[in-house]
Amino acid sequence: MKTFEVSKSNDMLERAKSVIPGGIYGHYGFSVRDTGPKFFSRADAAHFWDLDDNRYIDYMCAYGPMILGYGHPKVEEAANKQLRQGNTVSLASPAMVELAEVLVDMVSAADWALFGKNGGDSTALAVMIARAATGRRKVIKVTDGYHGVAPWMLGNRLGTTETDTQDVLEVAWNNTTELQGLIDQHPGDIAAFISSPYDHPVYRDNTLPAPGYWQQVEALCKKNDIVLIVDDVRAGFRINLAGSNREYGFTPDLICFGKAIANGHPLSALTGCDALRQTAQEVYFTGTQFFNAAPMAAAKATLQELQKIDAANLMTQIGSTLNQGLVNIASTHGYKLIASGIPAMPYYRLDGVSYETHVAWIDECVKRGVYLLGYHNHFISTAHTETDIQLTLEIVDEAFSALGPLSAHAPHEAKL
Amino acid sequence: MKTFEVSKSNDMLERAKSVIPGGIYGHYGFSVRDTGPKFFSRADAAHFWDLDDNRYIDYMCAYGPMILGYGHPKVEEAANKQLRQGNTVSLASPAMVELAEVLVDMVSAADWALFGKNGGDSTALAVMIARAATGRRKVIKVTDGYHGVAPWMLGNRLGTTETDTQDVLEVAWNNTTELQGLIDQHPGDIAAFISSPYDHPVYRDNTLPAPGYWQQVEALCKKNDIVLIVDDVRAGFRINLAGSNREYGFTPDLICFGKAIANGHPLSALTGCDALRQTAQEVYFTGTQFFNAAPMAAAKATLQELQKIDAANLMTQIGSTLNQGLVNIASTHGYKLIASGIPAMPYYRLDGVSYETHVAWIDECVKRGVYLLGYHNHFISTAHTETDIQLTLEIVDEAFSALGPLSAHAPHEAKL
Numbered sequence: 096m097k098t099f100e101v102s103k104s105n106d107m108l109e110r111a112k113s114v115i116p117g118g119i120y121g122h123y124g125f126s127v128r129d130t131g132p133k134f135f136s137r138a139d140a141a142h143f144w145d146l147d148d149n150r151y152i153d154y155m156c157a158y159g160p161m162i163l164g165y166g167h168p169k170v171e172e173a174a175n176k177q178l179r180q181g182n183t184v185s186l187a188s189p190a191m192v193e194l195a196e197v198l199v200d201m202v203s204a205a206d207w208a209l210f211g212k213n214g215g216d217s218t219a220l221a222v223m224i225a226r227a228a229t230g231r232r233k234v235i236k237v238t239d240g241y242h243g244v245a246p247w248m249l250g251n252r253l254g255t256t257e258t259d260t261q262d263v264l265e266v267a268w269n270n271t272t273e274l275q276g277l278i279d280q281h282p283g284d285i286a287a288f289i290s291s292p293y294d295h296p297v298y299r300d301n302t303l304p305a306p307g308y309w310q311q312v313e314a315l316c317k318k319n320d321i322v323l324i325v326d327d328v329r330a331g332f333r334i335n336l337a338g339s340n341r342e343y344g345f346t347p348d349l350i351c352f353g354k355a356i357a358n359g360h361p362l363s364a365l366t367g368c369d370a371l372r373q374t375a376q377e378v379y380f381t382g383t384q385f386f387n388a389a390p391m392a393a394a395k396a397t398l399q400e401l402q403k404i405d406a407a408n409l410m411t412q413i414g415s416t417l418n419q420g421l422v423n424i425a426s427t428h429g430y431k432l433i434a435s436g437i438p439a440m441p442y443y444r445l446d447g448v449s450y451e452t453h454v455a456w457i458d459e460c461v462k463r464g465v466y467l468l469g470y471h472n473h474f475i476s477t478a479h480t481e482t483d484i485q486l487t488l489e490i491v492d493e494a495f496s497a498l499g500p501l502s503a504h505a506p507h508e509a510k511l
Numbered sequence: 512m513k514t515f516e517v518s519k520s521n522d523m524l525e526r527a528k529s530v531i532p533g534g535i536y537g538h539y540g541f542s543v544r545d546t547g548p549k550f551f552s553r554a555d556a557a558h559f560w561d562l563d564d565n566r567y568i569d570y571m572c573a574y575g576p577m578i579l580g581y582g583h584p585k586v587e588e589a590a591n592k593q594l595r596q597g598n599t600v601s602l603a604s605p606a607m608v609e610l611a612e613v614l615v616d617m618v619s620a621a622d623w624a625l626f627g628k629n630g631g632d633s634t635a636l637a638v639m640i641a642r643a644a645t646g647r648r649k650v651i652k653v654t655d656g657y658h659g660v661a662p663w664m665l666g667n668r669l670g671t672t673e674t675d676t677q678d679v680l681e682v683a684w685n686n687t688t689e690l691q692g693l694i695d696q697h698p699g700d701i702a703a704f705i706s707s708p709y710d711h712p713v714y715r716d717n718t719l720p721a722p723g724y725w726q727q728v729e730a731l732c733k734k735n736d737i738v739l740i741v742d743d744v745r746a747g748f749r750i751n752l753a754g755s756n757r758e759y760g761f762t763p764d765l766i767c768f769g770k771a772i773a774n775g776h777p778l779s780a781l782t783g784c785d786a787l788r789q790t791a792q793e794v795y796f797t798g799t800q801f802f803n804a805a806p807m808a809a810a811k812a813t814l815q816e817l818q819k820i821d822a823a824n825l826m827t828q829i830g831s832t833l834n835q836g837l838v839n840i841a842s843t844h845g846y847k848l849i850a851s852g853i854p855a856m857p858y859y860r861l862d863g864v865s866y867e868t869h870v871a872w873i874d875e876c877v878k879r880g881v882y883l884l885g886y887h888n889h890f891i892s893t894a895h896t897e898t899d900i901q902l903t904l905e906i907v908d909e910a911f912s913a914l915g916p917l918s919a920h921a922p923h924e925a926k927l
Binding site for chain 1: 523526527530531532533535536537538539548549550551552553554555559561562569571572573574575576577581582587590591594595596597598599600601602603604605607608611612614615623624625628629630631632635638639640642643648659660661662663665668669670671672674675677678744769770775776777788789790791792793794795796797798799800801802803806882
């Protein structure tokens, strides 16, 4: 199998650099690798093509939004119909109401919904509602937990100030002793605890909740009148369609959704319980594009299709099959592949080798048409077929051959 | 002329209230009036229809995004083509590069561009770049200047804390003496001055820059190494296609765009000068939906069409004609109508009457098919035809008749 040429991608990147700082920015820029593709030309089902017309089986799914496959006919038909009727108009569309009805019906902890564009719009609103409802200001988050790019949640970066995160406290994942300690240190001053349903940091194995963890968190929040916020922007709809919390047996007060909610049309949502409805109505939350009707129509179609095909369970099966296949192939080459996190969002790491060797393996996969990333969890969609999985395993087999034997790379300590 | 029934809108609002706090939220909720429409069913050119099939000539243009008319064929064709090729994919699209090229070519102060979803994404990034470039933290904004809904820029609301805006200082519009004073009070600690190109608050007449104001601001910023940020999210492309600053003869370091940039497809942009390019590359800025390709393709088509038809000057002419017509009709009914701000974004106020009387007049217009708001500037599009203007004036004439004579309402002091 020939490895891919990416010269047109490289040319476009050079062209981009003259009008865009760095050429490609944000998390997309972070993923640029010398031998990998930089721009897509088209996308369909579980595949995209780069500018050099190489086809990739895509295990990033646009970092989550793609869940039913690119260009899903039912979603695109709903979006197109709404685009023809009107998208961004001086009034809201009934599509907003219909979407809220579907979401509230589907998500067990949701009594109401509000919509924005970015996942960060939802997390910011959730914290404002928690502060308004409690009259408190401090927020506890999990160390390395990502809840959007806003300075108040992602401090210690160029351009942020030390005051941006002064009301944000951090606690280790799966550690209720530390959580109890933080609450005790700040009596009556904790407005909210915000966390993803399981721990999916970058550059590290992902970690599921320990047995009883969420029940203890829920009890601590209830006891101390702390608003419990689940940030389901990334994992939402890939564990349990009724809310990831259902899988782990607890009930949050607020849930943040985004990414996959409209299969790639830009939308985010916050859902909440009845007890916070009045506060949610009083907190001012808006944006020019929040009322775009086409993404709402797309979201309604997406959620209905997800339910119809029992999508979360389907993706769990597909991801489990993929993980098992990859672990087996790694093993035949003498490598130990660790797949962590939920099956529909696997984080991969080659055990006992350096980070450089791990990404060298990733690069060998990408150069042959399996799009993986070396530092981030992946995403499964319902459009990944058995044929895709089979071809993936063949390509990964070749990638391991190209990487060469473990003895040439190990022993190194994994860097990260 | 019969006034409109809005019972289907009212029914939908009741239905909405059970799944959305307040039914309609944010600035859209703020605009709900008893006798007015609440939801749209379709939109075309300068018109939208409500659920009861009443047609409105729309002078809000979705609060700015609609600039070429709803459903503009060239924009929708570009968006649809990109939607078919792929919208939200694991890589960026060449559409991003092409859009950046068009924007940088068109906006005179722009050497580069970055893209987000909300206008607030751009203003937040602008301030982060300013802080990173200067190593300072304080930001000066104009009192009542709106730069997005984030707590750091819109404090003193339910859900915000006093620390959210602790690094934001306020100065009166058109007051360089006060600006100089603020800079002197915080020597070496001002990172940025952020302002719209003219003052367009709600509930008040809008105010253009005084002669020499922007030149003095520019000189003060240069002298004190303060990054000058123009928030052109609202006025952008309606004063001068090369940037609103061109109309007022000054050059900012950073310009925030949003709203009209893609004629209703969700996109925002920050453009900047070469001196800040490296810093812009180093500040981490991202979002799940920032790389949606369809809004970028729509934006490219929008900007090209705006240039082709000399849109800013066209809208200035249309707005001037409308303003003159409305002032004349008001006068024939014994009222003095004040139209402030730029002609393409007129703010209307009936002089010498209470706020209640002013909005009673607005309600009479809306009930007959001219969609105006009582507290916010309006927006003109290139799709507003002479026929639209003529019909508007006829309807407004009837609205004044329905309102009755000034003597029945005045004298009151204007409340706001």
